[in-house]
Amino acid sequence: MKNILVTGALGGMGKATCQLLKDNGYNVFCLDYMESNDENYFQVDVTKEKNILDAFEKISKQITHLDAIIHFAGIYKMNSLIEMEESEFLRIFDVNVFGIYRINKIFMPLLKEKSKIIITSSELAPLDPLPFTGIYGITKTTIEKYAYSLRMELQLLNIYVSVIRPGAVDTGLLTDSTNALDAFTENTKYYKYNAEKFKQIVNSVESKMISTEKLAKLVLKSVKAKKPKYVYNINRNFLLKLLNLLPSKMQTKIIKKILKSKQK
Numbered sequence: 653m654k655n656i657l658v659t660g661a662l663g664g665m666g667k668a669t670c671q672l673l674k675d676n677g678y679n680v681f682c683l684d685y686m687e688s689n690d691e692n693y694f695q696v697d698v699t700k701e702k703n704i705l706d707a708f709e710k711i712s713k714q715i716t717h718l719d720a721i722i723h724f725a726g727i728y729k730m731n732s733l734i735e736m737e738e739s740e741f742l743r744i745f746d747v748n749v750f751g752i753y754r755i756n757k758i759f760m761p762l763l764k765e766k767s768k769i770i771i772t773s774s775e776l777a778p779l780d781p782l783p784f785t786g787i788y789g790i791t792k793t794t795i796e797k798y799a800y801s802l803r804m805e806l807q808l809l810n811i812y813v814s815v816i817r818p819g820a821v822d823t824g825l826l827t828d829s830t831n832a833l834d835a836f837t838e839n840t841k842y843y844k845y846n847a848e849k850f851k852q853i854v855n856s857v858e859s860k861m862i863s864t865e866k867l868a869k870l871v872l873k874s875v876k877a878k879k880p881k882y883v884y885n886i887n888r889n890f891l892l893k894l895l896n897l898l899p900s901k902m903q904t905k906i907i908k909k910i911l912k913s914k915q916k
Contacts, residue, residue: 653678654677654679654720655678655681655719655913656673656722656875657680657718657721658673658680658681658721658722659684659698659724659726659751659828660724660725660772661682661683661684661693661722661724661825662682662688663725664822664823665772665818665821666724666725667864668863668864669722669864669868669872670682672868676872678875680692681711682694684696685697685698685706687691698751698755699743699747704758705758708758708759710895711762717762717763717881718764718790719764719768719875720767720770720875721755721763721765721768721769721770722871722875723771725751726751727744727747727748729785729787730784730785730832730833730836730854731787732784732840732843735842740807743893744787744791745794746787746789748792749794752771752795752798756802767811768814768880769794769811769812769814770814770815770874770880772797772815772816773790773797774792775818775885775892776788776792776892777792777795777796777817778793778896779896780896780900781793783843783850783907784836796815798877799814800882803882811830812879813882814874814882814884816871816874816885816886817883817888818858818862818887818888819889820862821863821867821887822862822863823860831847833847833850833851833854846911846912849911850911853910860887860889861887862886862887866886867886870884895905
């Protein structure tokens with residue numbers, strides 16, 4: 653039987669993926685910071701090394717190897733880079749970037765030849781950062797630089813690294829981000845009007861979400877692939893991709909025109 657480790661297992665994408673993997677005969681070890689009575693579940697905060705080490709010790713007593721590690725653990729924040737608290741700035745890096753690093757490093761002894769590491773990125777990762785999603789985009793871009801470097805190294809050990817770049821997915825994570833945007837719109841000192849305009853755009857994008865089950869099928873495809881691709885794209889927004897084809901100076905002018913404040 654093949655063994656899979658999934659982080660963020662109780663979130664929308666993680667839960668759908670865990671279920672699909674189990675339905676296809678995989679032995680799935682589920683990690684999340686929330687409590688659960690699910691089979692093979694371990695309560696783990698990816699920002700705490702001891703939590704991860706404890707889970708590794710328990711799992712390594714049950715199995716001799718992992719065939720794949722799938723990363724879903726992450727937080728999605730929207731805020732102004734000059735208004736967000738330093739603790740919030742540091743936490744999103746701790747979860748989105750260092751959490752992945754910690755899991756891979758600690759569970760590396762269980763990875764065997766031809767095993768896979770699959771990292772959930774974002775459609776924003778390869779794009780120039782947008783206002784108010786900057787901190788999220790920065791962490792996802794960092795993740796992809798990490799993933800590419802990891803791929804270059806682990807290929808020498810015949811271990812595959814892939815990233816999945818989803819657009820909007822129908823998951824509670826988007827609800828959390830919308831709530832964060834609502835709070836930002838209400839509390840911002842500098843961007844009250846701009847945030848309202850941006851909120852309209854976000855709502856438009858999120859109206860074209862795909863189901864978590866569809867995303868899970870793509871993950872399963874990458875798990876089953878003998879030679880998985882480095883990048884898997886799904887539901888990426890055409891207008892965002894089109895915007896990114898333009899020179900940075902033009903992108904800046906367009907965003908300013910769209911979000912500019914009312915004339916005083």
